Amino acid sequence: MLQLNWFRTAWRNIRHQPLFTFINLAGLTTGFAGAMLIACLLHYHLSFDNFHKDKERIYRVVSKTTFGGDDYSQGLPQPFGKAFAADYTFAENVAMRADWGEPQVTVGNGEVRKMFHSAAAYVEPAYFNIFNYPLVSGTVDALQAPYQALITEKEARRFFSGTDVIGKQILLNNKYQYTIVGVMKDIPENSSNQQQIYLSYASYKIANPWLGSDSSWGGISSSIQCFMKLRPGVTATTVEGAFPQLLKKVGHKEMILYMQPLSDIHFNRIYDGQIEKKQLWGLSLVGLFLVLMAGINFINLTTARLFYRSREAGVRKVLGSSATMIRWQFIMETGILVLAAILLSVAVTYAAFPSFNQLFDTKISPRNLYQPWFLGFAISLFVVVTLLVGYYPGSLLARLKPVETMRGKVLGGQTAGIPLRKVLVVAQFAIVLFLISCTLIISKQLRSSMDTDIGFNKSGILMINIPEENKRSVDLLRNRFSEMSGVKAVSFCLTSPMSVVNNEDDFVYDGRPKTESFRMSTKTADANYLATFGLQLIAGRNLYGGDTLNGCLVNETFVKRVKAASPEAVIGKTIGVYDVKATILGVVKDFHTGDFHGEIDPLCLYSDFQGYYSCAVKMNVRDAKTLLPALEKVWKDTYPDYTWSYQFLDENISRMYHAEEVLLGMIRIFSSLAVLVGCIGLLGLVSFMAIQRRKEIGIRKVLGASVSSILWLFLKEFIVLIFFSLIIAIPVAWYVMHEWLQDFAYRLTIGPEAFAWPVVITVVMVVTTIGVKSVRAALANPVSNLRSE
Structure with missing residues (x-):
């Protein structure tokens, strides 16, 4: 009651x-x-990844190469899994996986033909003994044979409008015919592995004879990964202790291998975590x-x-x-x-x-x-x-x-309890100042990265994906695109100048007796590459016409790394990669080849139509509405069996900073909430002060005090609070942002001016919030304030 x-x-x-x-x-x-x-x-x-059985015993083997600098990768040589399983018994299961991106999937023929894109990977059958991806029909053992595939229920419904698909066939990239031998339950959304199609690993060795061979110890691709489930009682440290001996056996001197726990994969940005x-x-x-x-x-x-x-x-x-x-x-x-x-x-x-x-x-x-x-x-x-x-x-x-x-x-x-309350308000101010400072510095760094001179033109360039097959059609496509109104230039290449996709190779310069102490980034490009992307030639001449190897271009960083006296000094010298030699025809001005987290790499551009995976079309953006359908029609006439896919280059570059943009969005939202909550807190404290000092305010007004003087009476209470919050927040914000900026090769310098706007914003917030309540208190009838019962 x-x-x-x-x-x-x-x-x-x-x-x-x-x-x-x-x-x-x-x-x-x-x-x-x-x-x-x-x-x-x-x-x-x-x-x-916490839904896997025995998840604490599951690891991915990752690598670090020390050849001319530390280079971390989630990939490692393809023969590693077989060699490790043969020499050591630390693991219950060892499985290799080779990711294939999102190949085109064709189902049916003629008028009922449908085309899709889906994430796929080649895997060994043991992969499903490591991870908990149960099947609803079929068997994993069927993956022993080439050209067999498992697909998820979601893809089965998308491809065939049902899940009874055992024995049906799918065509990948219009070249490889696979038979479906099993249907898996849908991959959980909280899985780091989001492939929807799993192909027999034997097929990978057929599709990629050299990289998939057991002798390709010199080839490292981030798409080739090794997973293992350790036996009970075996520690990762024990396994790592065996790696140097294995690498020494195969003659790999510049590689270090590590065991990455499954629980770390989603969170480790070094190895492509989210x-x-x-x-x-x-x-x-x-x-x-x-x-x-x-x-x-x-x-x-x-x-x-x-x-x-x-x-x-x-x-x-x-x-x-x-x-x-x-x-x-x-x-x-x-x-x-x-x-x-x-x-x-x-x-x-x-x-x-x-x-x-x-x-x-x-x-x-x-x-x-x-x-x-x-x-x-x-x-x-x-x-x-x-x-x-x-x-x-x-x-x-x-x-x-x-x-x-x-x-x-x-x-x-x-x-x-005023002292305690003031301490808490100082903490509130410090939090608000810290969040605003971090938000502005992160935003400034990202804008600087996006707006700085990257060494080439990124506006108005359309990047169109080119099928792996029938690449001899590039001449026809180039001619038809170039004739279209609104198209300024057309170039075929591996990727745009700035991309997350880069090949690195050992090489011999000018016939020297051994390879250089650093690796060189290589990109295939035709003679129109410089004009399309606005790259500057500072010495020598451009690539010759044609789409086969007839010379190459290097960048300024290459000239510095080989210790040449000048760009002109490398003209006519040769570069040897494996058994192929190319003569250096010219030197281009440095441009960013990767994101701003890394420095500019030594670079070599050369022509090879077999290495063209993209078509760059420089266009007038104002004509995009009419030009895009026209480009699509020409492309479909040339490649009728493939889907049309494109991206604008500036949007691609923006996606390279997706993680930073997400972080910035988080900070913006929650700092705004903190500012809002802080304003409400100020309103509460000023209300408290107005009640506490109501008689003092009444006496001041009777003695002639103005509204502005009473406003100052309240504001001066917070000047010291803001000062103490600055002492706390600014050093912490500087340290946190200084550490965050270390991930950028080209970063801002944090000086006192970086915190000017956060201080101004905080002061304006305080003055506005206090002013609303204090002016109201100053305008109150002094008789009411002085009355005492």
Whole structure:
């Protein structure tokens, strides 16, 4: 019965204070919603690959080559798996996988022919003894024979409109016919391996005779990976100890192998992971701060109104209420508001999922809101916040004497807890300053990377994928494209100048007795490559016409690395790669070959139509609407058995910074939430100060004080707080951003000017928020402030 009365009283107090209730709900909902989204994001990423049986015993072997500098890769020589399994018994299963990207899949013939693209990989049968990818029909053992395939249920329905597909055939890239021998359950979204088609590994050795052979120890491709499940009791350290002996046996002196745990694959950016764990822990800290700031704001607003609740508490004490009963009354009111805020936060989180997933490239399902882990999180949030936040205001009044509360004397001396509150506000300012600083510096670095002179033209260039077969049609396609109105230049090549796809080779320069101490990046390109991308020739001449090897071009970095006296000095010299020699015809000005995380590599451009995988069309962007359909028609006339696929070069380059863009989006959103919660906290503190100093304000106004002088009375209280927050936030932000920028070869220098805007933004936020409440206090009737009962 007593609890029911507490609830009724609490509900009445909440209904009679609509503005106070609204501000509290806004602050709590903002903080809770941000924390819930971060919790869902953490759960999504931390759940990757945790559904595999014996996951703690599953590893990927990764490599580091020290040939002319450290080069990390998730790939390693194809013969490694067979050699390791033959010499050592550390693993229960060892399996190689060779990724194929997204080849074209053709189903049916004639008018019923359908074409798709799907992620595929060649795998050994043991792969499915390592990973938990169960089959719904068929058998894994059938992958022993060439040209056999397993597909997921999703792809079976997409290709054939059903899952009864055993024995049916698919044609890959219009060349390789595969028979489906099994159907797998759909790959979970929280799997690092998202291939939908698995092909027999014997087929890889047929399609790639040299790279797939057991003697290709000199070939390293990031697409060729080795996985193993260790025997119980065998440690990764033990296995790593055996690697040097194996590499020495095959004559590999410049390679170091490591065991990468399955749990590390999703988080290791060095080996192409999606997000680093330190970023997740940083976000979890932001989520914790959002909840703390929301709770602090609630306390600030509640204590600011205790003056109006003091007489109520006095009456209750006179009528026999104990301190515990008064305290629980406040906890009950807090619990109602916190529960309402949690329900609103869940609704906000649910509504935000589509945009959140799109922005952060995640696949978080709304079903997470009904999972036990989330319900436990929400219940814990309710209990902890209710008890911690509701206990403090109730304790303040519970400790006061009835006579004092009946006379309105409350929150004096240490009871108000102003020093503690100021410390908390300094922490809020520091968090806001830190987040704003990081947001602006990250944004500036990315914009600098995108807008800096990359050494070539990236605007108005269309990159069209070229089929692997029938590449002798490039002359026909080049001629027809070049005749079209709006097309300025056409070039066939491996990739654009700046790309994540790069080949590196050992080479011999100018007939020297041994290979150079560094590797050279190689790209196939025709004679139009320089004109299409706006590359500058600084010495010698361009490539000859034709699409076969007849010379090559190198860049300035190549000239420096071979220690030539000048660009002209390398003209006429030869470059030997394996058994092929090419004469250097010219030197091009340096341009970025990879992203800005690395330096410019020594480069060689040469013609070879067999190595053309892209067609670059320089066009007038204003004609794109009419030109794109025309280009597609010509392309389909030339390659009727292949799907039309293209990307704009500037968009491709933007995707190279996708991880950084996602990080920037996270920081922008949650820093905005922190700023909003911080403003609400300031409003609470200024409200508290206005009540505390109401008589002082009244006396000042009677003595002639202006509104601006009273505004300054409030503002000066926060000058010291902002100063201390600067001392805390700026060094931390500088250190964190300095460490983050080390991943960029061409990075900003963080000077004092980098924190000018964060300080300005914070000061404007503080002045605006304080001004709203302090001006209202300054305009209040001094008679009301000076009245005492």
